[in-house]
Amino acid sequence: MDPIKEMEAKLAEDPHPQSQSAVRRVWVPGPIIVGAGPSGLAVAACLKEKGIPRLILERAHCLGSLWKLHAYDRLRLHLPKQFCQLPHFPFPHSFPTYPTKEQFISYLDAYATRFNLQPIFGRSVVGAQYDTRYGLWRVLVTGPKKEVVEYVCQWLIVATGENAEAYVPEFEGREEFTGTGAVVHSSAYKSGDEYSEKKVLVVGCGNSGMEVCLDLCNHNAYPSLVVRDSVHILPQQMLGTSTFGLSMCLLKWFPLKLVDQFLLLISRLMLGDTAQLGISRPTIGPLEYKSVSGKTPVLDIGTFAKVKSGNIKVFPGIKRLTRQGAEFVDGRMENFDAIILATGFKSNVPSWLKDAMFSEKDGYPVKPFPEGWKGENGLYAVGFTKRGLLGASHDAMKIAEDIDREWKTKAKQLMQQRSTLN
Structure with missing residues (x-):
């Protein structure tokens, strides 16, 4: 047969x-x-x-x-x-x-x-x-x-x-939050237009969280950013070319740690010390950190300038949500109209x-x-x-x-x- x-x-x-x-x-x-x-x-x-x-x-x-x-x-x-x-x-x-x-x-x-x-x-x-x-x-x-x-x-x-699937972390007190806006994942976010004149807490400081904050600023909202862990922020462009492309080119000729040192030096010159504004860097360089943890560096397209100017506030991790906002791990409390979870996917x-x-x-x-x-x-x-x-x-x-x-x-x-x- x-x-x-x-x-x-x-x-x-x-x-x-x-x-x-x-x-x-x-x-x-x-x-x-x-x-x-x-x-x-x-x-x-x-x-x-x-x-x-x-x-x-x-x-x-x-x-x-x-x-x-x-x-x-x-x-x-x-x-x-x-x-x-x-x-x-x-x-x-x-x-x-x-x-x-x-x-x-x-x-x-x-x-x-x-x-x-x-x-x-x-x-x-x-x-x-x-x-x-x-x-x-x-x-x-x-x-x-x-x-x-x-x-x-x-x-x-x-x-x-x-x-x-959208990753939605659990927060103590989430059911208590009754701000004028909802708690939504960034996958449901389209534009900052509906958040104009509102105080919005963005949870997550990856590329999406940073870009959502910038979009909110451009629509006359008042965003705050939760930065729970250390993160590398690099300019999207360095020396007239893309940071990613420059990194790939340098890795052909130099060891990873040396390329990391170069990227951090240029980033410091262009952005300043991010830790002074509440965004600390990991102890190892961005490329090495990526290879070890899988976490991609943030490629800044203008958000960090808004952080420097005070248009975007930075908070540490959330301890719990409250009826009108959130309490953070450093003891600060703040009221918000809406919360956007830029917490990624799985x-x-x-x-x-x-x-x-x-x-x-x-x-x-x-x-x-x-x-x-x-x-x-x-x-x-x-x-x-x-x-x-x-x-x-x-x-x-x-x-x-x-x-x-x-x-x-x-x-x-x-x-x-x-x-x-x-």
Whole structure:
């Protein structure tokens, strides 16, 4: 018997509960990609270039949902466009060095069109498990009408990324806060226009928190920034070029610690001593700190000048929220009209996939970059490098190359088989 038909026959006889008539089973001849953000699109395009069919499952009803649905209006890429373009398709020459949110969204749409990538939208993966009996992945998916489909494939690519779910920390007294505005996560923030003349507490001093504060200032709000931990702030531009690009160039010639010393010296000359304004730096340099902790330095686009001028107040960690504001760990208390949590995002992998490749604690690959892209039994991860779009593109190309080697030797016969298993 043909090996594929034999596999189909075995699956049809499988007494597994998911084989009940209420669950439709679909055979996928190529990889399944979970997530249609930049990472998922990148790996799909790399597979397309190698002639490998693929299925993209996306829980939202659009591609790039984080950018389209959960990004504030003034957002721009924080790194120059040449470090953020996806494989095989550069940004248009007409785009500025730091493309806007709208420009990046148009780029993603053009990318999907260029490679004829057609995600299936409104499909939430609720479980995935490797079936050792048949050497296949079973991916259980719910649709917009609550229908359940089990997709079966040889390769599973996790592209849900680092920003799958908003991270909302718990605060003592949160239920007591009754300011005129709500406590919202930055993923729900669009513009400072609705906060005009209001006192707003922004919790989190990463790139998003700093930029939200600047946006609030530009809309005549009165923002305050919570800086709980030490953080490196670097100018976005140094010596007439991007700080990131300059760092990458210097690392080709000099050791990391020496480059860190240079970056800190220039930052001190341009920004001054950030610690005097309540923003202390880690004891190690920005690049070393990034490699050790995964935390990206803040690339300042004008926020720190507002801190210097007093337009943005700085507070330490929150002890508790009060009815009208917050009490901080240094004993100060302040009233606020609204609170915005720029506390970042987290992986959601542990909620639907249990595999030794991923940590159950944080949902990241256990192996650090650059080894975290490949697991066992045809399992892959893209978009978990903590190195932005550059890291995602690196992993996308490696995944496509790895699958292509197996595709050429073992799986070409799958292309002509019917896709639905009875």
